[in-house]
Amino acid sequence: MIDRTVFKERFVKWVLVAFALSSLLFLFLIFLFILAEGLPLFLKVGVKNIIFGFKWAPTKGYFGIFPMIISSFLVTIGALVIGAPMGLSCAIYLSEYSGKKMKMFLKPALELLAGIPSVVFGFLGVIYIVPLVRNYLGGSGFSLISTSLVLGVMILPTIISISFDALVSVPKTYREGSAAMGATKWQTIYKVIIPSAKSGILASFILGMGRAIGETMAVIMIAGNALKIPGSILDPLRTLTGNIALELAYATGDHRLGLFSTGVVLMVIIMILNYIANFGIKRKIAK
Amino acid sequence: MRLRRWAIILPLLCAFLVSCSPNSNDRPGRKHTITIAGSTSVMPFTEKLAEHFVVDHKNFIIDVQGGGSTAGIQAVINNTVDLGMSSRELKEGEKTLNTITICHDGIVVVVHPENPVTEMGLDQVRQIFSGRISNWSQLGWKDRKIDAVSREEGSGTRSAFEDLVMKGKEINDATMVQDSNGSVKEVVATDPYAIGYISMGLVDKKVKPVAIDGVSPSIKTIKSGRYKIVRPFLYITNGELEPKARQFVDYILSKEGQTILKNEGLVGFYD
């Protein structure tokens, strides 16, 4: 009888170990297959010709994705310019100013924003933002600025929730100490709380960047997808994700491999960003 | 207590799994499935034809997928579909496959309905998409940048447009790119300064077709050979057609099928 229990315990443990390993296995498979499809072209065409190549015409043997790398970073920075101040001030309001009841309403509302599918953001962007930009700023409206605006809103929930966590984890004694010295609330926030939550706030920005650079459906609907590096904020552009999504269904042979190479570059960028956010920045969360 | 709970859950689970069991269509006495994949230009018309076909052929299921001409041809080579759809001619290396031309389609250069330009030369279209002409004032309208919209690499429509219009010139990098006829049309329909090219079957009031070298695109001008930007819509098969797919193809080539295509704005074999 006792043996049976022991046996069962052991069995359960090994099953759980196997389950726990599944995430690692999946991660490994994802890496393996994207690299296996994406790397051969780097060897064939040359890393330089892909990463620093300006011309993308895969059916004619050109696989340059440099403009898309630049464009991806441009929309990401654009999104951050819009989303970071908005998100941070929202987080400050939530953690420092809002009453408990307000928080009970605002926090879930902001989480719901995260649940809205990206196709809906893209659709509303095309219907409302694109014509607005076209009519008041010029250009076709399918542009860097429209895409940045929509992405800026889309990354808000990420920025708010992570920087909120960082702000509330600043010890209460800091606030009390500052208040005791006669500082106003804003002086306390500005001089004490934000500096001590700096790393968490930074991490929220970087994770927001990761979200923006990986966003696909909304981007191909709004960005216009031109291959050139945009010369102004009113020009259309194509991101790495957009390149994959636009052409994957159609591609065969080297063309398909070229899209997986685009995926490899995207994956490397995302991994670097996530690494910085999760491990590089020592998040001092005092718990 | 515990048993009772399972007594409820298990049958439900079984029912769910059975409903999800593979190949439920291949059981004897069940329906025939024809799978078709390929060009997104041909897809809407194939779906339309399929809708009409199954009305009289209730034992058929027709599974239509997009994917693009090249992917469709590849799927035929791999025998993963019964029929491939292509909106371009076969290339070298694909010539071993059989093609069935189901109709012809004009590629129409379209602009926003408010655009006063009604006509251009073929060389002007080429210059717009190669970036030589970039302002509407060069075409006699206001001083405003032209928002040209093209299709993505690998698209049959783009490939046909490159052959018939660009003739070796490259499409400019600053040209916007959309991944289907429908989305090109949407951009042109909303942006007054846009120009694009789409399948003639899709032209409606939301966009305005432009006459090329004095010939406006229509079934008549295509039949008489005066409108030149024309490509075939092809079904691709690997070897002989299977009888079940044959039935569908025969239907398309019949007067009834061709009338449906004609009503959709395509150029069939009957008048």
Add this chain to the structure above:
Amino acid sequence: MRINPRIINRLVRMGLNVQAFFTVGILIIIIAIIFFKGFPHMSFAFIFSFPEDMGREGGIFPSIVGTIQLALLSILFATPLGLGTAIFLTEYTRESLFTKLIRFGVESLAGIPSILYGLFGFIFFVIKLKMGWSLLAGVLTMTIMILPTIIRTSEEAIRAVPRQLRIVSYSLSASKWETIKKVVLPAAMPGILTGIMLSIGRAVGETAAIIFTMGSSLRLPLSVMDSGRTMAVHFYILAREGISMEKAYGTAVVLVLSILLINILAYYIMNKAIARYS
């Protein structure tokens, strides 16, 4: 001249107030637009009838069924895997290199954008495993995508179960697994359910990973090897190809409404759970 810090304080407070409501305003505007434009096109018939003429006419029934199939089947696969991982991480090990490695795996999976899941699902399930564009390929891709959410929320929920409960159980000579099964999991259930609900929400709203694995066939998927459309994919195609704005808005209402309900339910369960232990 120095401005009085108290005035600055008040201005900032006002500014932040406006900012926070502006952000919530965006959410409200998005939902309002979708609802006002979409409700007139939504009806009982729209939900329960088949699309005609590529979705220009008729309803969205197959895409609703496709969405439910995708979400439920992915949950069916991901829940045991995710919950098992969470139990292992919380109950069976101490922090070690091994758990760090697993956490790294989970974090990395969570950070991968959906288009890369799409690429992977396309090459691995659709092409290498020869599943073709099918419900199964979509489900398996989705399973991996939602796994991190389930692991994280379950782990948090299990950690939140008070120690005393376990001690009492052990003192009644229950084994470890019995304790987990009979004491810990029931107590952590609300948190676990929250994770499951959030994952369903994610599966319902996903497009990029699904369109390349499940395909976009308009028919009702009758077997796991059939291709199908989810509501999100259907909406994307309707809107992007300009097939029908009315139907697009109608689909958007059903889509957004179901996601909102799922998420609200998730937070409701979570708040109940928090109230229980604090």
